[in-house]
Amino acid sequence: MIAAAREAVDLLVQAGNTWHFDGTRQGLHDRDWMALRFLARANRFSRTPSALAQFVGLTRATVSQMVKDLEGKGYLERRRSPIDKRSVTLAVTPQGERILAGDPIKPLVNAIFALEPGANKFRDILRQVLDGLSTTQHSHHADTCKDCIFLAGKAPELPRKMQAEFTCRFFRAGITRGELDLLCVNFERRESRKR
Ligand code: SF4
Known part of the structure; x- marks a missing residue:
């Protein structure tokens, strides 16, 4: 049984190449894709810089730079939080949704769907x-x-x-x-x- 578990982990690690890669795809690093993907599916309480930092496992400073870059590319925008006016929520723009249509994890999603x-x-x-x-x-x-x-x-x-x-x-x-x-x-x- 432990051999089967070990084998499953080896296979999972290889499947991980679809979401964890060097360099960029369509100009975005794997962490950028992870951030866009998360924000497109997060509820209103989790579309915040701190929740994003928690999800992607990066520091607030690194996430802040990532958000700035994604904003600069037109994929994300910051809005005043409707819950707490002093905080900011992050929203994927229509342009961000369009790039997500070519998300590198799509082949994996399709393979699982099959x-x-x-x-x-x-x-x-x-x-x-x-x-x-x-x-x-x-x-x-x-x-x-x-x-x-x-x-x-x-x-x-x-x-x-x-x-x-x-x-x-x-x-x-x-x-x-x-x-x-x-x-x-x-x-x-x-x-x-x-x-
Ligand atoms: S903490 Fe609230 S919003 Fe978050 S998953 Fe639980 S019920 Fe939903």
């Missing part, structure tokens, strides 16, 4: 692996609201304009059904799913 109906199983296994790593290495990974410990139903105590189908007890904010599948760096797995 596993149907195994793609869902593959996703669930990878999620279990990440959950296991989070427990043993005291690390943290981003995931969606659906299995987050902080997700609850409607909170009647929230002001009417903040009401939505669901509530995030961490941010004390409404979550719409459409936001359930977006990535959040503050995600915490419900105990029942932890391994």
Whole structure:
């Protein structure tokens, strides 16, 4: 069994060449692609420089330079946060979305999609692996609201304009059904799913 696990890791490392590479592709480094990809899928609480730094595993200073470069290329823009007017949120521009259509990880996405109906199983296994790593290495990974410990139903105590189908007890904010599948760096797995 350990040999199979070792073999799986070797294969995973080789698949990693699609998202981890030297130099640039379409003028962007692998970390730039990672940032754009994340911001295109992040929820409104995680589209911030600090959440991005946490996700890509770089310092705030490095991420700040990366954001400036991506802004300069027209792929990202900074906006005043609707949640806290003193902070900034990052938004992928239409030009950024266009370049993401040629994301270097697309061949890998297509290869996994071709596993149907195994793609869902593959996703669930990878999620279990990440959950296991989070427990043993005291690390943290981003995931969606659906299995987050902080997700609850409607909170009647929230002001009417903040009401939505669901509530995030961490941010004390409404979550719409459409936001359930977006990535959040503050995600915490419900105990029942932890391994
Ligand atoms: S419920 Fe969890 S994943 Fe969703 S916004 Fe709140 S902290 Fe993030």
